[in-house]
Amino acid sequence: MITKLVILDRDGTINHDSDEYVKSAQEWTPMPGALEAIARLNHAGWHVVVASNQSGLGRGLFDVAALNAMHAKMHKMLGAVGGRVDAVFFCPHSPDENCSCRKPASGLFEQIGERYGMDLKGVPAVGDHLRDLQAATAVGCEPHLVMTGKGAQYKGQSNLPQDFPANTQAHVDLSAFVDWLLLKTQAAAKSSAKATQTSHNAGSSA
Numbered sequence: 269m270i271t272k273l274v275i276l277d278r279d280g281t282i283n284h285d286s287d288e289y290v291k292s293a294q295e296w297t298p299m300p301g302a303l304e305a306i307a308r309l310n311h312a313g314w315h316v317v318v319a320s321n322q323s324g325l326g327r328g329l330f331d332v333a334a335l336n337a338m339h340a341k342m343h344k345m346l347g348a349v350g351g352r353v354d355a356v357f358f359c360p361h362s363p364d365e366n367c368s369c370r371k372p373a374s375g376l377f378e379q380i381g382e383r384y385g386m387d388l389k390g391v392p393a394v395g396d397h398l399r400d401l402q403a404a405t406a407v408g409c410e411p412h413l414v415m416t417g418k419g420a421q422y423k424g425q426s427n428l429p430q431d432f433p434a435n436t437q438a439h440v441d442l443s444a445f446v447d448w449l450l451l452k453t454q455a456a457a458k459s460s461a462k463a464t465q466t467s468h469n470a471g472s473s474a
């Protein structure tokens with residue numbers, strides 16, 4: 269069983285998004301520093317999975333073979349920088365299919381929880397769109413907004429719109445989110461080491 273899991277959106281979070289949809293491996297291009305950021309997570313012991321709306325499938329803009337080719341490219345490019353995504357969970361439906369997996373619905377997150385056999389409460393989830401964070405918080409994940417892709421519109425704003433989950437944390441990009449998470453977990457590890465030492469000292473002086 270794993271304990272350190274991060275859930276990432278794909279388009280606009282890892283790779284450049286497009287209003288015309290990312291329809292082929294050729295059109296799938298990572299944003300600067302994003303793959304290296306995933307590798308840094310992995311090296312610190314984090315498992316990374318992707319949860320992605322891919323309505324382009326339901327809209328007939330590309331097929332599953334094309335989607336697989338995009339992800340083969342992602343895995344290969346990640347491997348080249350020492351990174352790894354465990355799995356990609358995607359919703360293939362168009363909005364009018366009213367499925368339970370298209371974010372902001374929480375179906376993809378529920379699938380992830382089932383696959384890993386874990387409660388997703390407190391698991392960091394990162395996305396560039398409000399609906400990513402709504403889906404994440406529906407299962408108790410910790411919501412993180414990246415200000416890339418659709419999230420670029422919030423850059424420089426002191427407050428996010430009201431409809432964002434209250435505990436949303438915003439980061440310039442995926443790399444900045446990883447900086448934040450690694451710093452936080454290092455600080456937590458240090459303070460728990462200190463607490464162990466303090467109680468040990470207290471015990472030995474008694």
Ligand SMILES: [Mg+2]
Pocket residue numbers: 277278279280281285395396397417418
């Ligand atoms: Mg996105």
Ligand SMILES: [Zn+2]
Pocket residue numbers: 359360361367368369370
């Ligand atoms: Zn769906």
